[in-house]
Amino acid sequence: MGDFYDTLGVSKNADAKEIKSAYRKVAMKYHPDKNPGDSAAEEQFKEAAEAYSILSDDQKRAQYDQFGHAAFNQGGGGAGFHNMDLNDIFDHFGDIFSSSGFGSIFGSGGGRRGRSGPIRGSDLKITISLTLEEIFKGVDKTVKIKRFEPCGDCRGSGAAPGSNPVNCPSCQGSGEIRQVQQSFLGQVVNIQPCHHCKGRGQVVSSPCTKCNGGGKIKNAATVNLEIPVGVSSGNYMTQRGEGNHPGEGGSPGDLIIYFEEKVHPLFEREGSDIFLDCWIQYPQAVFGTTIQVPTLSGKVKLKIPAGIKSGQVLRLRGKGMQELNRNRFGDQLVRVNIETPKKVSKKAKSLMEDLSKELNDDVKFEKFN
Ligand SMILES: [Zn+2]
Ligand SMILES: [Zn+2]
Numbered sequence: 001m002g003d004f005y006d007t008l009g010v011s012k013n014a015d016a017k018e019i020k021s022a023y024r025k026v027a028m029k030y031h032p033d034k035n036p037g038d039s040a041a042e043e044q045f046k047e048a049a050e051a052y053s054i055l056s057d058d059q060k061r062a063q064y065d066q067f068g069h070a071a072f073n074q075g076g077g078g079a080g081f082h083n084m085d086l087n088d089i090f091d092h093f094g095d096i097f098s099s100s101g102f103g104s105i106f107g108s109g110g111g112r113r114g115r116s117g118p119i120r121g122s123d124l125k126i127t128i129s130l131t132l133e134e135i136f137k138g139v140d141k142t143v144k145i146k147r148f149e150p151c152g153d154c155r156g157s158g159a160a161p162g163s164n165p166v167n168c169p170s171c172q173g174s175g176e177i178r179q180v181q182q183s184f185l186g187q188v189v190n191i192q193p194c195h196h197c198k199g200r201g202q203v204v205s206s207p208c209t210k211c212n213g214g215g216k217i218k219n220a221a222t223v224n225l226e227i228p229v230g231v232s233s234g235n236y237m238t239q240r241g242e243g244n245h246p247g248e249g250g251s252p253g254d255l256i257i258y259f260e261e262k263v264h265p266l267f268e269r270e271g272s273d274i275f276l277d278c279w280i281q282y283p284q285a286v287f288g289t290t291i292q293v294p295t296l297s298g299k300v301k302l303k304i305p306a307g308i309k310s311g312q313v314l315r316l317r318g319k320g321m322q323e324l325n326r327n328r329f330g331d332q333l334v335r336v337n338i339e340t341p342k343k344v345s346k347k348a349k350s351l352m353e354d355l356s357k358e359l360n361d362d363v364k365f366e367k368f369n
Contacts, residue, residue, distance in 0.1 A: 008023055008048060027048050028325050029325075032045060121244040121245045121246035123243045124243040125257075125258065126143060129262050130260070132261065132274075135229065138228060142222055142223070142225070143257070144221070144222050147243060149219045150215060151214070153210040154208035156215045161208070163206035165203060165205075167203075168201055169196070169203070173202065176191050211247075223239060225237070230321055230323050234258070235259050240254050242255035272323045273320045273332070274321060274333070276293070278337065285304070285307070287306055293316065296320070300316060302316060308336055310337050310338040315331050
């Protein structure tokens with residue numbers, strides 16, 4: 001096992017924020033969703049989780065600084081992440097994976113797999129449209145949503161104030177209905193959630209009047225979102241616990257935010273590259289020139305070589321879109337076309353007539369490509 005600081009790529013005096021952000025980066029790089037079936041990546045992922053668990057805890061970090069790995073070797077296996085199931089790591093660091101939506105960018109929603117337990121509310125899905133500029137810079141958005149929240153009158157219990165939920169008469173409070181069936185294999189016990197109490201085990205005898213006993217009411221809510229740089233249409237992020245509340249005894253679902261890129265008036269995006277057409281005048285193409293080109297990061301100079309052909313594409317390296325979760329930028333590609341005027345001034349007309357005579361109106365042929 002390597003040095004924990006090296007594992008996260010931070011210096012020995014990195015602060016908590018640096019450690020957290022470094023962990024996020026490393027964890028996302030080796031995230032199992034991004035590296036399916038890659039056991040080396042999984043190992044790196046676990047090692048990063050272990051490093052983070054130590055370095056994010058001041059006391060453990062101090063012990064580690066003093067004694068190194070030996071500080072945690074009692075009982076074998078350090079903090080023990082190597083023996084941990086991936087889901088446990090997701091659970092352990094749930095906030096890291098969901099607070100900025102990083103966990104879900106890759107599709108599976110971080111630590112959601114294999115989770116069961118109390119009733120969970122439904123997920124809410126929304127789509128937000130972003131301009132290329134917003135995607136380029138990253139943006140904070142506040143969205144208004146309508147969702148089920150626990151009823152304030154009964155605090156989500158569904159029972160009228162002064163009354164209490166009672167055990168469900170259908171399942172006697174177990175929340176399950178067992179059915180024993182005879183089959184050629186023998187007895188088969190079929191366990192299903194109780195329909196009467198929807199698996200809760202309890203029912204309300206005197207329902208709350210505000211929520212009709214459901215324990216939840218629809219409210220307007222605002223949610224603040226931190227949209228990461230470089231997202232594309234079809235990417236989404238998850239805000240854990242910002243979805244619908246299921247009512248009594250349950251936990252809320254998630255809010256899933258899909259991104260949609262607005263059409264840009266000038267730029268065309270393909271992955272992290274940005275495409276742009278430009279038209280120059282014939283003399284500029286002959287003599288070459290330097291022009292100012294708009295990019296997502298402002299105007300930059302582009303040198304056009306003398307004798308450029310119409311349709312030739314020039315590349316502005318690193319002037320495209322930043323890649324999602326990476327410190328790497330695409331390019332901007334500028335297709336240089338030669339402007340053919342439909343109308344010209346008197347003076348331009350006479351100059352062009354002279355030029356036309358000088359060039360003998362030569363026509364050249366080439367194989368089509
Ligand atoms: Zn209520
Ligand atoms: Zn029941």
